[in-house]
Amino acid sequence: MDPKFVVLMGGPGAGKGTQAKRLQVELQLPQISTGDIFRENLKNETELGKLAKTYMDKGELVPDEVTVAMVRDRISRPDCANGVLFDGFPRTIAQADALGALLAEFGAQVTVVPYIHVAGDVLLQRLAGRWTCTQCGHMYHILFNPPQTPGVCDLDGARLYQREDDTEETQRRRIDVYFAQTAPLIDYYRQKGLLAEIDGEQSIDAVYEALKQAIDQAA
Ligand code: ADP
Ligand code: AMP
Numbered sequence: 027m028d029p030k031f032v033v034l035m036g037g038p039g040a041g042k043g044t045q046a047k048r049l050q051v052e053l054q055l056p057q058i059s060t061g062d063i064f065r066e067n068l069k070n071e072t073e074l075g076k077l078a079k080t081y082m083d084k085g086e087l088v089p090d091e092v093t094v095a096m097v098r099d100r101i102s103r104p105d106c107a108n109g110v111l112f113d114g115f116p117r118t119i120a121q122a123d124a125l126g127a128l129l130a131e132f133g134a135q136v137t138v139v140p141y142i143h144v145a146g147d148v149l150l151q152r153l154a155g156r157w158t159c160t161q162c163g164h165m166y167h168i169l170f171n172p173p174q175t176p177g178v179c180d181l182d183g184a185r186l187y188q189r190e191d192d193t194e195e196t197q198r199r200r201i202d203v204y205f206a207q208t209a210p211l212i213d214y215y216r217q218k219g220l221l222a223e224i225d226g227e228q229s230i231d232a233v234y235e236a237l238k239q240a241i242d243q244a245a
Pocket of ligand 1: 036037038039040041042043044045152153155156157165166167168170171226227228229230231233
């Protein structure tokens with residue numbers, strides 16, 4: 027089977043992480059979430075983590091050179107040979123160009139870009155109620171997808187937390203930054219014939235089925 031390099035596109039709160047966690051099991055592909063890698067670095071207090079924090083706390087993007095170098099390092103690992111599910115990367119045209127060039131080095135290219143479309147006001151509601159497992163990273167929503175026991179992960183019983191950058195001010199800034207810097211990628215990939223539009227305001231299961239279909243149909 028040809029490797030599949032899938033770029034999950036959508037605003038902050040669109041459901042990329044929620045879907046990537048399920049898809050990676052089904053498709054047997056690693057999820058590369060640049061946000062998760064930055065948060066891991068933050069937790070381990072690396073230099074990269076300290077640098078990223080100054081941007082993440084404000085809802086701004088970490089500079090392209092830093093982000094691209096980190097992705098280059100990650101996709102060079104053997105588990106990426108059959109493909110990758112990118113979640114939260116690329117976020118600028120420069121990152122998208124860099125991704126194309128990186129994949130070309132491996133004789134590969136982006137296979138499909140499912141765009142999970144969710145309106146701005148819904149994005150904000152999604153972010154406002156998001157709770158994440160401290161252990162496995164599984165995402166819940168206080169209203170739309172609550173855990174069985176409040177504050178506890180259904181999968182492993184670990185504690186749930188709200189992300190530090192999920193304050194109302196930062197959420198709004200992240201959404202603005204998305205529309206200014208990331209949304210232009212929708213046309214970028216549409217022009218390359220790679221975009222697959224998905225209605226992201228359906229149930230999590232319905233979005234999942236639509237995504238699977240879009241990915242299966244891609245060459
Ligand atoms: P992203 O990774 O795109 O920022 P997440 O996957 O973290 O988004 O989802 C944001 C929040 O929205 C989470 O609380 C998640 O439980 C919730 N969510 C995700 N998909 C849906 C959906 N289809 N309907 C309702 N809530 C959703
Ligand atoms: P996320 O987990 O995708 O919501 O990302 C959280 C934060 O990490 C963002 O608000 C940015 O500060 C930073 N970040 C994640 N991915 C990128 C990226 N591709 N480019 C720049 N900054 C990023």
